[in-house]
Amino acid sequence: MSNSSKFEILAPAALLGLVNHFYFKRHEPKDAHTPLFFLIAQPIGLTYALSRSGSGAFTLSNILLASAAFLASLTTSIVAYRLSPWHPLAHLPGPTLAKVSKLWGLKLALSGNTARVTKELHEKYGDVVRNGPNSVSVNNGDAVRAVLGTGGLQKGVFYEPFSDATLPSKAIVNLAGDPHDNRRRIWNRGMSSESLRGYEAILAIRLQQLLDRLDGIAKSPQPSVDITEWISYLTFDFMGDMAFGGGFNMLLDGGDKDGMWGIIRLGVKATSIIAHIPWIVPTFNKIPGLNEVTDRLRRFGSENAGRRVKTGPKETRDLWYHLMDEDGHEKVKPTLPEVLVDGVFAIVAGSDTSSGALNAFMYCVLTHPGIYARVQAEVDRVYPDPDTLFDSEKHEELNLLRACFHESMRLYPPVATGGARQVPAGEPRVVAGKMIPEHTQIFLPPYSIQRNPKHYFPAPDAFDPDRWLRPSAETGDGSGGHEIVNHTTFLAFSYGAANCAAKHLAWREIMMVAAALFRRYEIRFAKDATAHQSTRWNETLGDYYVTEAEKMLVEIKLRE
Numbered sequence: 312m313s314n315s316s317k318f319e320i321l322a323p324a325a326l327l328g329l330v331n332h333f334y335f336k337r338h339e340p341k342d343a344h345t346p347l348f349f350l351i352a353q354p355i356g357l358t359y360a361l362s363r364s365g366s367g368a369f370t371l372s373n374i375l376l377a378s379a380a381f382l383a384s385l386t387t388s389i390v391a392y393r394l395s396p397w398h399p400l401a402h403l404p405g406p407t408l409a410k411v412s413k414l415w416g417l418k419l420a421l422s423g424n425t426a427r428v429t430k431e432l433h434e435k436y437g438d439v440v441r442n443g444p445n446s447v448s449v450n451n452g453d454a455v456r457a458v459l460g461t462g463g464l465q466k467g468v469f470y471e472p473f474s475d476a477t478l479p480s481k482a483i484v485n486l487a488g489d490p491h492d493n494r495r496r497i498w499n500r501g502m503s504s505e506s507l508r509g510y511e512a513i514l515a516i517r518l519q520q521l522l523d524r525l526d527g528i529a530k531s532p533q534p535s536v537d538i539t540e541w542i543s544y545l546t547f548d549f550m551g552d553m554a555f556g557g558g559f560n561m562l563l564d565g566g567d568k569d570g571m572w573g574i575i576r577l578g579v580k581a582t583s584i585i586a587h588i589p590w591i592v593p594t595f596n597k598i599p600g601l602n603e604v605t606d607r608l609r610r611f612g613s614e615n616a617g618r619r620v621k622t623g624p625k626e627t628r629d630l631w632y633h634l635m636d637e638d639g640h641e642k643v644k645p646t647l648p649e650v651l652v653d654g655v656f657a658i659v660a661g662s663d664t665s666s667g668a669l670n671a672f673m674y675c676v677l678t679h680p681g682i683y684a685r686v687q688a689e690v691d692r693v694y695p696d697p698d699t700l701f702d703s704e705k706h707e708e709l710n711l712l713r714a715c716f717h718e719s720m721r722l723y724p725p726v727a728t729g730g731a732r733q734v735p736a737g738e739p740r741v742v743a744g745k746m747i748p749e750h751t752q753i754f755l756p757p758y759s760i761q762r763n764p765k766h767y768f769p770a771p772d773a774f775d776p777d778r779w780l781r782p783s784a785e786t787g788d789g790s791g792g793h794e795i796v797n798h799t800t801f802l803a804f805s806y807g808a809a810n811c812a813a814k815h816l817a818w819r820e821i822m823m824v825a826a827a828l829f830r831r832y833e834i835r836f837a838k839d840a841t842a843h844q845s846t847r848w849n850e851t852l853g854d855y856y857v858t859e860a861e862k863m864l865v866e867i868k869l870r871e
């Protein structure tokens with residue numbers, strides 16, 4: 312083919328690439344298959360049209376030539392625009408690859424290193440970092456209220472994959488505005504002091520099961536155990552009891568007999584990764600077999616909901632009782648799919664987060680024997696009689712224990728990066744002193760914010776629970792050089808109207824479990840543990856929306 316006839320194909324194909332960029336910039340794709348179809352079809356159609364007008368033949372080589380020119384011009388134009396001074400986020404610093412493509416964030420999410428890398432980016436670039444073509448990460452105390460507080464921003468597309476698109480209802484975490492407020496009202500009723508007392512009775516049964524199993528291990532000749540595993544069994548069984556009136560028995564079975572725990576964890580992990588490219592979900596939904604995890608979760612939800620509906624309310628009211636409004640407070644009763652979706656979400660939201668908090672606490676205290684001894688002395692003083700261990704009224708007296716949880720969740724938040732809020736169309740915002748244009752996704756990563764010396768000072772990376780107890784600590788930005796503990800920037804349970812709906816329950820749960828373990832056992836890292844199973848366990852944490860933990864091997868001995 313002569314150079315001039317090549318040009319007759321290359322030039323219009325390249326032009327078509329530019330037109331496509333122009334179009335997609337205005338019309339974000341809602342799925343992957345529609346644009347993919349057009350990206351393949353257009354160069355073919357163009358080659359055909361050109362052949363009809365006498366410019367080149369309709370051959371495979373001409374189709375490939377047109378496709379290459381089309382895709383090259385489209386990609387170049389996208390990359391050039393994203394790096395250009397005309398991009399609305401051009402004024403914000405960040406890694407070049409992150410500015411160019413979401414694949415950068417996706418790769419990071421796959422590695423589980425998002426929290427750690429984001430912190431490094433803030434140390435390098437400052438409070439506001441461009442961490443994607445249209446997203447930013449903000450590490451700034453004032454931004455917490457501005458973004459998550461009243462009049463702040465709603466959740467954006469990042470949360471779409473958190474709901475099963477084939478069901479008629481979304482999970483609470485994925486709702487905004489009035490639908491969120493309505494659902495949250497029901498959740499809040501389910502978390503009243505009276506409801507919490509009921510849940511404590513449910514928790515106490517599971518906690519006793521845990522202690523019975525650990526007693527057995529403590530009395531065995533080899534009292535070494537992966538404590539993270541047993542803590543997960545407890546939090547998972549408890550959430551099953553809460554959400555569906557029972558169903559799991561990992562504590563009694565000593566493992567994940569029917570594989571549901573593994574499925575739920577895999578589901579959360581996959582969601583946390585897919586959330587970076589939410590438009591892929593409708594495409595995945597069309598490919599049979601690809602959604603095995605979602606399908607199993609769906610079946611699990613409906614089977615458990617069906618069983619719970621058949622059984623009816625038990626004497627002790629579970630979360631389902633309140634979510635279903637079984638005592639009839641609401642004018643319009645929640646629908647079964649709504650409750651089912653929130654029931655499954657409660658298990659996801661409430662199991663690995665609580666175990667994450669307990670694991671981090673355990674790690675921090677075990678690596679600080681002085682603090683361990685003080686916590687144990689406090690628990691012994693508050694609960695001289697071990698039979699009263701499940702009485703949460705005494706939690707108020709466990710100041711050091713509470714401070715240890717604040718500090719360990721500050722250093723290792725169970726939701727380390729979290730999801731993004733989105734700037735609405737036509738309403739650009741100033742956040743942390745920077746203009747953030749419409750449609751931008753804004754992350755407020757707890758892991759970075761909670762280790763920022765402007766929010767926690769001195770030694771923001773050190774485990775110092777006493778910082779929460781010393782009266783000298785001030786809320787401020789550190790400008791005075793005083794000790795700082797900025798409570799607004801403690802984001803382990805998030806902040807504002809969509810913060811953790813079960814924060815008070817979670818606190819009772821983790822305090823009760825920790826007090827019981829410390830009162831009953833001497834716990835030390837196991838002698839046969841590797842560094843990553845003991846003193847360097849923190850390095851194994853993976854950020855998959857909820858923090859994922861590796862084994863922590865400890866030895867437990869019954870105390871006299």
Ligand code: HEM
Nearest residue numbers: 483484660661664665668726803804805809811812813817
């Ligand atoms: C220590 C344990 C826990 C921690 C650290 C924690 C943390 C969080 C965080 C950070 C969020 C905000 C997520 C986001 O915006 O992306 C959240 C939301 C939520 N959590 Fe928790 N959580 C814990 C335990 C629980 C438990 C036990 C339950 C259920 C019984 C639960 C139910 C929820 C719900 C329903 C939401 C969504 C609230 C809304 O969107 O209005 N959480 N949690």
